[in-house]
Every structure is written in structure tokens, then in C-alpha cells.
Amino acid sequence: xxxxxxxxxxxxxxxxxxxxxxxxxxxxxxxxxxxxxxxxxxxxxxxxxxxxxxxxxxxxxxxxxxxxxxxxxxxxxxxxxxxxxxxxxxxxxxxxxxxxxxxxxxxxxxxxxxxxxxxxxxxxxxxxxxxxxxxxxxxxxxxxxxxxxxxxxxxxxxxxxxxxxxxxxxxxxxxxxxxxxxxxxxxxxxxxxxxxxxxxxxxxxxxxxxxxxxxxxxxxxxxxxxxxxxxxxxxxxxxxxxxxxxxxxxxxxxxxxxxxxxxxxxxxxxxxxxxxxxxxxxxxxxxxxxx
Amino acid sequence: xxxxxxxxxxxxxxxxxxxxxxxxxxxxxxxxxxxxxxxxxxxxxxxxxxxxxxxxxxxxxxxxxxxxxxxxxxxxxxxxxxxxxxxxxxxxxx
Numbered sequence: 001x002x003x004x005x006x007x008x009x010x011x012x013x014x015x016x017x018x019x020x021x022x023x024x025x026x027x028x029x030x031x032x033x034x035x036x037x038x039x040x041x042x043x044x045x046x047x048x049x050x051x052x053x054x055x056x057x058x059x060x061x062x063x064x065x066x067x068x069x070x071x072x073x074x075x076x077x078x079x080x081x082x083x084x085x086x087x088x089x090x091x092x093x094x095x096x097x098x099x100x101x102x103x104x105x106x107x108x109x110x111x112x113x114x115x116x117x118x119x120x121x122x123x124x125x126x127x128x129x130x131x132x133x134x135x136x137x138x139x140x141x142x143x144x145x146x147x148x149x150x151x152x153x154x155x156x157x158x159x160x161x162x163x164x165x166x167x168x169x170x171x172x173x174x175x176x177x178x179x180x181x182x183x184x185x186x187x188x189x190x191x192x193x194x195x196x197x198x199x200x201x202x203x204x205x206x207x208x209x210x211x212x213x214x215x216x217x218x219x220x221x222x223x224x225x226x227x228x229x230x231x232x233x234x235x236x237x238x239x240x241x242x243x244x245x246x247x248x249x250x251x252x253x254x255x256x257x258x259x260x261x262x263x264x265x266x267x268x269x270x271x272x273x274x275x276x277x278x279x280x281x282x283x284x285x286x287x288x289x290x291x
Numbered sequence: 292x293x294x295x296x297x298x299x300x301x302x303x304x305x306x307x308x309x310x311x312x313x314x315x316x317x318x319x320x321x322x323x324x325x326x327x328x329x330x331x332x333x334x335x336x337x338x339x340x341x342x343x344x345x346x347x348x349x350x351x352x353x354x355x356x357x358x359x360x361x362x363x364x365x366x367x368x369x370x371x372x373x374x375x376x377x378x379x380x381x382x383x384x385x
Contacts, residue, residue, distance in 0.1 A: 029316035030323060031294070031338070033375055034360035038295075042356065144298055151300055154351035162354065184356035188295065195374075196298045196363070 038191055042184035051172045052179055056163040059183065063156045066190055066197075070149045073197045077145060080204050080211065081138040087214050088131050094218075095124045101234050108241045117234050127214065134207050141200045148193050159186045293355055294342050298363035301353065302346025312341060312359075323368055323375075331368045339364055 049055040098121035105113035162182045166175050292309065295301045315338040322330040339361060349355065362371045 029313065030319045030371065030375070031312070031316050031359040031361045033320075034362070035295075035358055037375070038360055039356060147300075148298070151351045155354060158352040158354050181356060182354040185354035188356050188360075192295065192297050 038188045039184055041191065042187040043180075045187065046176070046180065046183060052176045053167050053170075053172060055183070056166065056175075056179060059186065060156070060160060060163055063152070063159065063186060063190060066193060067149065067152055067156055070145060070152060070193060070197050073200050074142060074145045074149060077138055077142045077200055077204055080207055081135065081142060083211050084131055084135045084138065084207070087211060087218070088128060088135065090218055091124055091128050091131065091214075095121050095128065098124065098234075101238055104238050104242065105234070108238070110237075110241060113234060113237055113241075120234075131214070134210070137203065138207060141203060144196065145200055148196050152189060152193050155186055155189050158182075292359070293349065293357045294346060295357035295360045296339060296342060296363065297361065297366070300351075301349040301355070301357055302342060303349055304342065304346040308345045311345070312338065315341065323371060326368065328368045331371075335362060335366070336364065 045059070046052055046055055049058075098117045102114045102117035102121065105111075105117060159182060162179075166178050166182075170178050292306050293301055293303050294312075315334055319331065319334045319338060321327075322334055342361060362374065366374075
């Protein structure tokens with residue numbers, strides 16, 4: 001019997017389900033059927049054992065294995081969660097960079113370049129939203145498994161105490177009835193936890209595959225380069241543009257100086273801002289007075 | 292009476308409340324058998340809400356078996372069908 005704890009528990013669910021199907025009276029309701037399946041599983045394991053006290057030890061062994069498995073599961077989920085957080089940070093800083101580039105391009109009058117930066121950013125944001133959903137899924141999974149591990153630990157401890165008492169106090173025949181309830185209770189928990197850990201593993205595996213794909217994307221720079229152009233093409237263009245523009249602006253300023261006096265445009269802007277300030281001041285002053 | 296919500300733990304609730312639950316449970320079964328996914332989800336949530344509302348959580352170290360067992364809140368119709376059938380539960384087998 002080398003089956004892992006989950007397989008062990010589940011195989012019993014299935015065996016007993018078959019048995020139940022053969023002789024069960026018709027049952028209605030999902031929760032009744034499920035309760036029945038889990039109970040039958042425990043009974044079957046007990047029926048099979050020659051000395052039920054041996055079943056106790058064997059079950060205890062499986063409980064410890066399952067507990068280990070759940071703890072490993074919690075650790076695995078936490079690792080995946082942290083990896084997602086790292087990726088989210090990378091994507092978000094990438095997205096911030098594109099936004100800055102977009103703003104700069106627009107300031108330099110290159111709407112086409114700004115459009116390109118912003119559409120790349122939109123694609124990134126899609127990834128971010130996606131990862132955020134996955135992150136909260138993982139967080140929920142981690143919390144559930146942590147609680148499951150706590151519950152299972154408490155039950156395993158209680159079971160160990162009960163097991164020792166039964167082994168020390170009762171004959172095999174007496175033990176049969178004594179352990180029935182404790183055994184059903186713990187194997188039900190094991191079945192439940194076993195399924196929970198299975199689901200968590202499945203989800204984590206799915207997310208890890210996607211996380212791996214995103215890591216590759218980030219590493220390859222493909223997220224920067226969805227148009228197929230050179231990697232940091234937007235930045236290169238911006239650098240080129242702003243370099244040129246600085247020179248242009250400087251030239252304009254010098255020309256204006258030589259022509260004598262500041263340009264009309266600048267006066268208008270200064271005049272506007274002064275007007276605005278003076279309009280705001282009356283509103284601000286009473287506020288200070290009240291304090 | 293003890294009810295387990297899978298993935299959450301057990302609660303105990305008065306036998307007299309069973310009638311309330313039964314109605315929803317029958318509905319859930321019908322939806323499962325008819326393959327009514329949205330109906331199944333809605334009824335499952337309603338049933339779980341009722342059990343949580345009426346039930347008192349059992350201590351963690353309790354070893355009592357449950358009378359009734361409910362799927363976890365995020366369980367899909369397919370998963371519950373598998374749970375109640377002979378196939379699809381054993382991990383690692385295709």
C-alpha cells in the first residue's frame with residue numbers, strides 16, 4: 001500500500017461509492033449523498049481491517065503524511081504568490097515608464113509616438129489586471145489551506161490521544177465500536193483536505209505555467225516591443241527628438257533675445273497665470289482665517 | 292446535526308432547521324442532474340449561506356463525522372458530479 005494519503009483516502013471514497021451504489025436505497029439531495037459517500041468510506045476501511053486497532057495506526061500515519069502535504073501546499077502557494085507580486089511590480093513599472101514616454105512624446109508634438117506608447121501600455125494593463133485576479137485567487141487559496149492545515153493538525157492531535165486510549169484500554173472487538181466515530185470524523189477531514197490540496201495544486205500549476213510565460217516575455221523584452229520594432233524604440237525616438245527640441249528651443253530663445261524683449265506668447269501665459277492666482281487668493285484667505 | 296462545508300469545516304445546527312435546507316438541497320440536485328450550471332451555483336451559494344447563518348462552528352479538534360456534507364463555495368457543477376460518481380476523482384490518472 002504505497003498510495004499517498006490523498007490517493008488512499010480518495011480510492012476509498014470511490015470503492016465505497018461503488019459499494020453504496022449496489023445496495024443503497026435511493027437518496028435525494030446533494031448534501032445527503034455526499035455525507036453518505038464520506039461515511040461509507042470510513043466504514044469500509046474499518047471493515048477491511050482484521051484488527052481495527054491496526055487501522056488506527058495506519059490511519060494516523062496517513063494523517064501525518066497528509067499534514068506534511070498540506071504544509072508543503074501552503075508553502076508552494078505562497079511561493080507562487082510572491083512570484084506574481086514580483087511580476088506585478090515589474091509590469092507596473094514598465095507601464096509607468098510607457099505612460100511617461102507617452103506624455104513626453106505628446107509634449108514634443110509627436111502624437112503618433114504617444115499613441116504607440118499608450119497602446120503598449122494598454123496591453124500591459126491587461127496583463128496587470130489578469131495577474132491581479134490570479135493574485136487574489138492565490139491569496140484565497142493560501143488562506144484556505146492555512147486554515148485547513150490548522151484544523152487538520154488539531155484533529156490529528158485529538159485522534160492520536162484517542163487512538164492511544166483505545167489501544168491501551170480496549171480489546172479488538174470493543175475497539176471496533178469505540179473507534180468508529182473518531183475514525184469517520186478524521187477520514188472525512190482527510191478526504192476534504194485531500195481534495196482541497198489537490199485543487200490548490202491544480203490551480204497553482206496553471207498559474208505557474210502562465211507566470212513562466214510572463215517571465216519569458218519580460219526577459220525577452222517582447223512586452224516593450226509588441227509592434228516588432230526595436231526594443232526601446234520609443235525611448236530612442238524620444239531621446240532623439242528631445243535632444244533636437246532642446247536645441248530648437250534654445251535657438252528660439254536666443255533669437256527672441258536678439259530681437260529685443262520677450263515674446264508675446266510668453267507674456268500672455270504669464271499674464272494668464274497671474275490673473276488665475278489673484279482670482280484664487282480671495283477664496284484661500286478666509287480658509288486660513290477660520291483656522 | 293453536523294454539517295460540513297468542504298474546504299471550510301463543520302458546523303452544528305438544530306435538526307429542526309433541516310426542512311429549510313432540504314428544499315434547497317433538492318433544488319441543487321435537480322439542477323445538477325439537469326446540468327443547469329448557473330442555477331446550481333446560485334442554489335449552492337444560497338444553501339451555504341443558510342448553513343453558515345444557522346450553524347455554529349465546531350471546534351477544530353472535534354472528531355465527529357458529519358451528517359451532511361456540502362461542496363465548497365467555488366465548486367463547479369462538474370466537480371460535484373465527479374464527486375458523486377465513480378470517475379474523475381483520483382488524482383494523477385488521466
